[in-house]
Amino acid sequence: MEELKELSEFIKSGEVEKSVDLVRGIIDKLDTKKIVNCMTESMRELGDRFEKKQIFIPELLVASDVITELMPILEPYIQKKKMHKKTIVLGTVEGDMHEIGKNIVSVVLKAEGYNVIDLGTDVSSNTFLQAASDEDAEIVGLSTLMTTTMFIQRDLIVRLNEMNIRSNYFVIIGGAPTSQKWADKIGADAYGEDAFSTAKYLNDMQ
Amino acid sequence: MTALDGKKPDSVPVMVFNRDWTMNHLGFSMQDLMCNVEKFVFAQYYCARTFGYDVVQDAHGINAESEAMGCRLEFSADFKIKITDQPIKNYEEHLAELKIANPYSDGRLPRLLKQVKRLKELCGNELVVNSYIQAPFRQAAMLRGNDVYRDIIRNRDKLYDLLDIVLTNQIIYATALVHAGADVISISDPTSSGDVVSPQQWLDIGYRYIKELVKHIKKTKVKVYLHICGDTNDRIDTFGSLDLDGISLDEKVDLEYARKKLGAKICIIGNVGTSNLLLNSPEEIAEESRMCIEKAGKDGSFILCPGCGISKDCPPENITAMVTAAKSYGY
Numbered sequence: 001m002e003e004l005k006e007l008s009e010f011i012k013s014g015e016v017e018k019s020v021d022l023v024r025g026i027i028d029k030l031d032t033k034k035i036v037n038c039m040t041e042s043m044r045e046l047g048d049r050f051e052k053k054q055i056f057i058p059e060l061l062v063a064s065d066v067i068t069e070l071m072p073i074l075e076p077y078i079q080k081k082k083m084h085k086k087t088i089v090l091g092t093v094e095g096d097m098h099e100i101g102k103n104i105v106s107v108v109l110k111a112e113g114y115n116v117i118d119l120g121t122d123v124s125s126n127t128f129l130q131a132a133s134d135e136d137a138e139i140v141g142l143s144t145l146m147t148t149t150m151f152i153q154r155d156l157i158v159r160l161n162e163m164n165i166r167s168n169y170f171v172i173i174g175g176a177p178t179s180q181k182w183a184d185k186i187g188a189d190a191y192g193e194d195a196f197s198t199a200k201y202l203n204d205m206q
Numbered sequence: 207m208t209a210l211d212g213k214k215p216d217s218v219p220v221m222v223f224n225r226d227w228t229m230n231h232l233g234f235s236m237q238d239l240m241c242n243v244e245k246f247v248f249a250q251y252y253c254a255r256t257f258g259y260d261v262v263q264d265a266h267g268i269n270a271e272s273e274a275m276g277c278r279l280e281f282s283a284d285f286k287i288k289i290t291d292q293p294i295k296n297y298e299e300h301l302a303e304l305k306i307a308n309p310y311s312d313g314r315l316p317r318l319l320k321q322v323k324r325l326k327e328l329c330g331n332e333l334v335v336n337s338y339i340q341a342p343f344r345q346a347a348m349l350r351g352n353d354v355y356r357d358i359i360r361n362r363d364k365l366y367d368l369l370d371i372v373l374t375n376q377i378i379y380a381t382a383l384v385h386a387g388a389d390v391i392s393i394s395d396p397t398s399s400g401d402v403v404s405p406q407q408w409l410d411i412g413y414r415y416i417k418e419l420v421k422h423i424k425k426t427k428v429k430v431y432l433h434i435c436g437d438t439n440d441r442i443d444t445f446g447s448l449d450l451d452g453i454s455l456d457e458k459v460d461l462e463y464a465r466k467k468l469g470a471k472i473c474i475i476g477n478v479g480t481s482n483l484l485l486n487s488p489e490e491i492a493e494e495s496r497m498c499i500e501k502a503g504k505d506g507s508f509i510l511c512p513g514c515g516i517s518k519d520c521p522p523e524n525i526t527a528m529v530t531a532a533k534s535y536g537y
Contacts, residue, residue: 058404100355
């Protein structure tokens with residue numbers, strides 16, 4: 001499909017308005033799944049290029065802007081066709097305002113078809129627990145960029161254990177000071193080095 | 207200072223990015239850190255003397271320059287800083303209103319200058335007084351938010367307009383720090399990390415404005431070093447042409463590789479892992495310190511230091527381990 005090729009190029013170059021116009025024009029005549037697949041593939045291609053250090057955060061951010069604008073247009077069709085994978089509540093932990101990495105995780109997972117409940121930054125453990133319960137989430141994603149706040153990831157897992165609900169959730173952590181070693185130490189289920197490895201890990205788990 | 211001259215001192219110097227840690231160690235509060243010059247100065251001096259490292263710092267990384275230019279910040283009791291408002295929401299409306307801060311009257315800058323003056327009075331030539339400024343790109347990011355990254359692609363000319371104003375601000379503030387008594391100015395630029403922007407974007411933006419800033423600071427005859435967080439392996443070659451006296455490297459950079467790329471003259475500062483300092487044993491920290499010295503410090507022109515700011519909860523034994531390692535494995 002010529003339109004999907006064009007959409008992919010628009011996504012990869014961060015052309016928000018052109019992408020929105022194009023999708024509005026094709027959404028009623030094309031299988032929604034094909035449009036979502038186009039978004040997924042485009043973001044995966046950017047992920048490969050990011051991993052190879054061919055592109056960086058600015059390019060990912062402008063592409064993410066496109067996905068963010070397209071999702072509300074596609075959401076009604078996605079829900080109607082029950083295309084969602086699992087639900088994840090995601091946020092940057094309390095005391096930490098860093099959002100770029102978390103936002104990219106959010107967009108990549110949305111493009112991969114997950115139902116992402118993005119709680120934002122500076123999210124308290126109570127809010128994580130409440131949202132995970134309210135949204136019936138299977139996955140909890142905890143991001144932090146500071147050594148001063150990485151303990152909050154551990155504290156939330158401790159609380160899940162204390163409340164005897166740890167096994168209800170798959171807990172994945174990420175952020176600059178964290179590592180597989182830290183994930184193992186605090187009893188997280190997985191460590192996501194970046195948005196794309198997080199998506200791959202969760203997809204492989206499905 | 208000998209190490210920053212590219213020479214070999216009597217022993218390996220040690221520096222610690224320890225703003226919160228010193229306050230926490232003495233049971234002082236965030237409120238004290240922000241408002242009580244004497245408590246902050248005492249904490250810096252006491253810890254440097256007690257643990258035996260060589261450098262005291264002003265209250266670095268509290269985004270004081272951003273606040274003085276209109277950024278609104280909130281400080282929590284547990285040493286967390288939250289940005290609540292940023293002045294450059296859109297360039298058309300807000301750029302013309304942006305004012306260069308007067309370091310002697312705006313925001314917390316006068317208090318920081320007083321800290322530096324008191325540190326210098328107290329330390330004389332015993333300890334090095336290290337003052338901190340944000341790199342222009344970092345300062346722009348504080349004033350504009352993460353949109354600066356989008357601006358690199360969509361709005362580059364306006365970003366340069368903002369950076370031009372910010373550069374002037376940082377030159378004025380750095381000069382005031384030198385007049386207050388700073389021996390060394392450190393420039394911090396996490397926004398130019400190799401984990402964030404491309405090598406070309408670094409050259410076009412971060413590098414370009416840091417080079418200009420360094421040129422002006424060096425007119426005051428103080429030493430200048432740069433710290434960039436994260437992985438900078440792909441741009442390490444470019445640090446040599448910034449006319450810096452030192453480069454502080456995150457633990458993601460291998461110091462042996464850095465020394466090979468940068469040559470013998472520039473002082474390499476680093477890079478014991480900050481997470482390791484929080485989690486590992488003193489024996490492990492001593493070994494990591496030894497490796498750092500082995501890789502980049504055998505012939506001087508080296509300061510043993512964490513790869514970035516340490517946690518307030520870092521065990522004191524690990525700071526002692528660094529200092530002891532510098533004495534044991536040094537010259």
